[in-house]
Amino acid sequence: MQLIKMAWRNIWRNKVRSLAVMTAVLLGLVAGMYAGALVEGIMQSRFENFIDNQVSHIQVHHPDFIRENEVFQTVGSDLRTLEEVRAISGVTSATVRTRVQSMIASASYTGGVELYGIRPKSENQTTNFSRNLVEGDYLEGESTNGILIGGALAEKLKVGVGSRIVLSYQDKDNNLVSGAFIVRGIFKSGFTRYDEMTAFVFQEYLNEYLGIGQDFHELAVLAEDIENLDEIYSELQKVFPNSSVRKWNEIEPALEIMITSSGLFSYIFIILIMIGLAFGLLNTMLMAVFERTREIGMLMAIGMNRRKVFLLIALETIFLSLSGAIVGLLVGYIIVAWFAKHGLDLSAFSDVMYELGVDTVVYPALNPSFPFVLALIVFGTALLSAIYPAIKALSLSPIEAIRK
Amino acid sequence: MPVIETQDLFKIYNEETVPVYAVNNISIQFDTKEFTCVIGPSGSGKTTLLNLIGGLDSPSKGTINVAGQRIDTMSESERIRFRLEHIGFVFQHYNLIPVLTAYENAAFIMQLQGRPEEETRERVTGLLEQVGLGNRLHARPSELSGGEQQRVAVVRALASKPDFILADEPTANLDTKAAFNLLDMMKQLNEDEGITFLFSTHDQRVIDRASRVVTLVDGALHSDERR
Structure with missing residues (x-):
């Protein structure tokens, strides 16, 4: 003292x-x-x-899909499992996606993109993606050939809302298929690279071209609280015992x-x-x-x-x-x-x-x-x-x- | 009964080159209740002798017994503890702690010793009143005169009931009135309470009051006069 x-x-x-x-x-x-x-x-x-714009908290894939990226490597087609996932305690929302590597072409540019077939309503509930739109409209209404592309990609393609672009990809039998799409909206996610390399279309429309029915490649889950991820992760492993269930930090360890x-x-x-x-x-x-x-x-x-x-x-x-x-x-x-x-x-x-x-x-x-x-x-x-x-x-x- | 006893005491500087005998073969005893002055010209070894007796310095040769204990063989930390328990110091420059009040300065050593607060308060307040500083308890050193500061320093040295008090030129910085007041106070403490004082001084006013005067010349004992 x-x-x-x-x-x-x-x-x-x-x-x-x-x-x-x-x-x-x-x-x-x-x-x-x-x-x-x-x-x-x-x-x-x-x-x-x-998290909001890209990966959500947890994703489910076919065990080989991330490495091999084959069209047939789907999680399944049973949408009852989606309801099961939504019912898991702590899950805010969940959505399913089709993913395929694609070539995108306009009169000015041709390049590769990751094409996502989405269910617009559940996608928006999970990623709130529509808020990223800076031009045009979100995918709504009946399944059509509308497409959402990133601002950076639109610049490369030199296209705007209403422009027509062509996408080419392989279907499940490895046949090359092409389809014409109309730009419905242009988004800016906050990640330039992502905006350059990603495009969104109606899942139903894309699946038809791919010939995979109602199958999906990716199931994305948004949790209420990141602290509860481990519990949700365990539950998802039970729902998808033969699939690869990964948390955000496994999907993007760099982050x-x-x-x-x-x-x-x-x-x-x-x-x-x-x-x-x-x-x-x-x-x-x-x-x-x-x-x-x-x-x-x-x-x-x-x-x-x-x-x-x-x-x-x-x-x-x-x-x-x-x-x-x-x-x-x-x-x-x-x-x-x-x-x-x-x-x-x-x-x-x-x-x-x-x-x-x-x-x-x-x-x-x-x-x-x-x-x-x-x-x-x-x-x-x-x-x-x-x-x-x-x-x-x-x-x-x-x-x-x-x-x- | 001797409270201090030195035997064949030497303090030699530059032993390897040109030896300087600051203390040269001093064997002396100081008894309890003595009021002793160590005098001598500058450089005669007064302060060095007091430093050796006070455990502030180590001798080159010889023994020093203080309060029945050999302090020349003690380690530095043992000597610090010994000084705290057995010796009171009064310095020429008062050396009070500027940020503490008169009371806190005076109580400082008792608190270092870990004495109970109640005992410390009673003892320190009583002593400060005894030396006429009862109304200056809460004054900082900067608010006290030189004489008052030195009286606080004496109370600090006394409060812990040491075996003796070493005072190095305690009146050197005081005016005549303050010096007389201080000396009267110390003499009274010596006579009334049997406190043993050992001074080093040039001051004739101190020498006049001493019951014993030890004179050093060139580090050696020149005379030892009891009055």
């Missing part, structure tokens, strides 16, 4: 110097928190776009790595800031020790042991940094909370954001454990910064120190 009181009062002996250090800690933490929250927000946006490493990036960023601050703290505490040489010598002369002298210097360093840290965390939290509510408009960088698959308005998100980890990092930095000044203090000879 006595040491705590002394340490706290000691940091206020040179108010300007201490306030400068506290302000540095405060600004460092605010910058670190905001950067961390921004990265988290960007990653959340990317993740949500990816999981990116999300995990983004958290790491935030901590590395904070640690770099803290290393800079550590030198400031170390310098301040060294000055404090040199200014108080006689006092520290006196303390050792009258019987304060080395452990307590070390503790005194460490406590001063900790108080100095934690005072700035507490205010910094509070200010950082308020700033992040404001932007989390109102969003940070990055439309000035819309091209870059689009390439990244991130919305132009980013909502910074704070991982609940982040402030606590930050406080721990500050505490650790303070302790490390205290070591050298404390060693300097301990190396003082009481006799020499008192004479000064």
Whole structure:
């Protein structure tokens, strides 16, 4: 208690110097928190776009379909299983798709695309895909030769809504079939590559060409809560014992790595800031020790042991940094909370954001454990910064120190 | 009964090159309740002798017994503990802790010793009142005069009931009135409570009040006068 009181009062002996250090800690933490929250927000946006627009949470395929991509490698045709899936606790929606590799051609361009045959209603319930349309209409009404293509692909094909394009693909008997389609709508999913390589048509219409009846290649499931995925995954394995059931992170492991490493990036960023601050703290505490040489010598002369002298210097360093840290965390939290509510408009960088698959308005998100980890990092930095000044203090000879 | 006893004590600097005998073969005893001054010209070894007796420095040769214990063979950490429990220090520059009040400064050593709070409060408050600082308990050192600060330093040294008090030039920075007040106070503590004081000083005002005057010249014992 006595040491705590002394340490706290000691940091206020040179108010300007201490306030400068506290302000540095405060600004460092605010910058670190905001950067961390921004990265988290960007990653959340990317993740949500990816889940919502592309893969959903869980997909079911024929065990060989992902590797071989053959038309006949379907999950089945029994739509009762779709109802069974929808009935699983925690499942928000589910849809089935036909997938086939195809050549797409206009008068200006020919290229490869992944053609999806969808059931528009259930697809929209699962991926809310219609919100991505930037021109034209979603696939609705009776099964026709309407097609949705990405904006990037439309640019390559030099087509617009109402244009006619030709798709060629192999049917289940490996015959090459072609069909003419009319562009109904143009979408922008947030992922340029996806938009270049993907097109959507009515499943019923596509299946007719492929000759696979009501079969489907992919069943996509959207969960209410990502925390419940394991339970839904187990249930799906029971419903589809002979199929490949995969979670989003198995379908796209790179995304999981990116999300995990983004958290790491935030901590590395904070640690770099803290290393800079550590030198400031170390310098301040060294000055404090040199200014108080006689006092520290006196303390050792009258019987304060080395452990307590070390503790005194460490406590001063900790108080100095934690005072700035507490205010910094509070200010950082308020700033992040404001932007989390109102969003940070990055439309000035819309091209870059689009390439990244991130919305132009980013909502910074704070991982609940982040402030606590930050406080721990500050505490650790303070302790490390205290070591050298404390060693300097301990190396003082009481006799020499008192004479000064 | 001697509270301090040195035997064939040497403190030699530059032993390997040109030896300087800061303390040269001193064998001396100091008894309890003595009010002793160690005097001598600058460089005579007064402060070095007090540092050796106070366990702040190690001798080159010889033995030092304080309160029945050999302190010359103790490790540094043992000496720190020993100083805390057995010796009170009063320094020339007062050396109070600027961020603590008069009371907190005076109570500091007892708190380091881990004495109960109630005992500390009673003892420290009583002593501060005894030295005329009962109304300055909550004043910081910067709010006290030099004489008042030195009185707080004496109370700090006294509070833990040490076996003796070492005072290195305690009046050097005080004006005449403050010096007399301080000396009267210490003399009274010596006479009334039997506190043993050992001073190093040039100050004639201190020497005049001493019951024993030890004179050093060139690190060696020159005279030992009991009054």
